[in-house]
Amino acid sequence: MTKKSEIAIEKIEEGDIYNFKLNGKYFFLQILKIVTGLPAPYDIDFKFGYYLAVFQKTFKNIPKIEDLDLSTIYKHKYYRKNTACYFSVWNKEPHIQFDKKLMDYKLKDKYKFSKFDNRQVKKFSEFKPLLVPQFSMPSKCDFHNGIQNTHQPMSIQAILKGLEEEEKLKTSKAKKIDPHYFKDWLYYINPEALIKTEKAILKYEEKEGQQRTKENALKKCIEAINKVDEKFSHIGTIEREYLVEKLIDISIAKELDKSLLTI
Numbered sequence: 001m002t003k004k005s006e007i008a009i010e011k012i013e014e015g016d017i018y019n020f021k022l023n024g025k026y027f028f029l030q031i032l033k034i035v036t037g038l039p040a041p042y043d044i045d046f047k048f049g050y051y052l053a054v055f056q057k058t059f060k061n062i063p064k065i066e067d068l069d070l071s072t073i074y075k076h077k078y079y080r081k082n083t084a085c086y087f088s089v090w091n092k093e094p095h096i097q098f099d100k101k102l103m104d105y106k107l108k109d110k111y112k113f114s115k116f117d118n119r120q121v122k123k124f125s126e127f128k129p130l131l132v133p134q135f136s137m138p139s140k141c142d143f144h145n146g147i148q149n150t151h152q153p154m155s156i157q158a159i160l161k162g163l164e165e166e167e168k169l170k171t172s173k174a175k176k177i178d179p180h181y182f183k184d185w186l187y188y189i190n191p192e193a194l195i196k197t198e199k200a201i202l203k204y205e206e207k208e209g210q211q212r213t214k215e216n217a218l219k220k221c222i223e224a225i226n227k228v229d230e231k232f233s234h235i236g237t238i239e240r241e242y243l244v245e246k247l248i249d250i251s252i253a254k255e256l257d258k259s260l261l262t263i
Contacts, residue, residue, distance in 0.1 A: 002097050006157045009113050010095040012050060015121050018113045022160070023167040025058040027070055032121050035088075042137045045199070046090040051135065051151055053127070054085035054163065057233045060188045065117050067151055069233035072128045075147060078169035080162055083148040086131050088139065096156050103158040111160055113236045143190070181246055194234035197243075200224035205250050214254050218247070222237040 009018060016031045024092050024154055040162040074085040080190035098108035124133040132150045142150045154162075173191050181201055185194050203223035207214060225243065229235045235243065 002093055002095070003146070006097045006100070006108060008098055008108070008111075009050075011212045012095065013117045013118060017070075017116045019062070019116050020111050020113050020160075022163055023171065025060065025167075026062060027054060027058055027074075028070075028116065029165070030053045030070060030119070030121065032124075032131075033133075033135055038137060039075065045092060046137050048091050048094050049135070049137075050089045050091075050096055052087055052089065052129065053161070054087075056190075057236070058188050059236065060184075063236060065119075067236040070119060071122060071126060072233040073131070074163075075129075076162065076166050079165040082143075083152070084131070085163070086149065086151050087154045088137075088151040089156055089159075090095060090137075090153060098157050099155055102155050102157060107157045107160050145186045167222055172223055178219075182242060189234050189239075190232050193228055193234040196228045197225055197234075198235070201227070201243075201246065211256070214256055218256060221247070227252060 009016075011035065012031055013044065014031055014034050017028060018030075019026050019028050021027070029052050031050055031052050033049075035051065037043070038046050038049070050157065054074045055162040056074045057069040057193060059067070071185035076083045076085070091097060098105055122132045129144045129147045129149045134140060134150060137153065139153055141148060161221055170191060177191055177195060179186060179194060179198055181198055182189075182194065200221045203224075204217045209217075225235075
């Protein structure tokens, strides 16, 4: 019988959204599919299957539900290179648990999962990258645009360990960055997204010329920022407020009308 302290997530329903804090940031995952009734020889050890995805967008503080991006999947760039955080977690009992027979069992005392909400799961073709709806074992390995987008059977502690290692590598990269505008973003925004966002703003700030030229520069800046957000989904309510405030300051200095801002 599983110890209560070993159970990570229980009373699970499809669409459930959970958060957990790792590397000083709140991560979010969603239960995409629950699978039972696999044929032999998988019907014992793989009696209950929970397909879940960890999302790219993280937060310094607990956000509002509307600030979540339930489309863009967290992707490993360094540790498990070019893999989407799309997993199947299997168990003999109807819950997700830490397994003392596997490595990194001690993580059960470090991480806690909190139920956040429940939302309808998107079509698998609507995720970024799109996910393969293969709900069986053994799993197959497939790629989409260079990213592994098939489910990886994995324990909850292995998932957390992978995120830990990826975040360590990201943090080491971030330490080499010296943000000009948004230093606090280093702690929870993807470094590449931060660099590209700041580059767009700096290019706008340094643009000189006639009013029409400066207006075009502002338009291009906003387009560039939105393009970065489409890829990294790093702009929430708070980030948008900071961006607008900064662009207003720059626009006023350039004697432009702040009504031109549409982030």
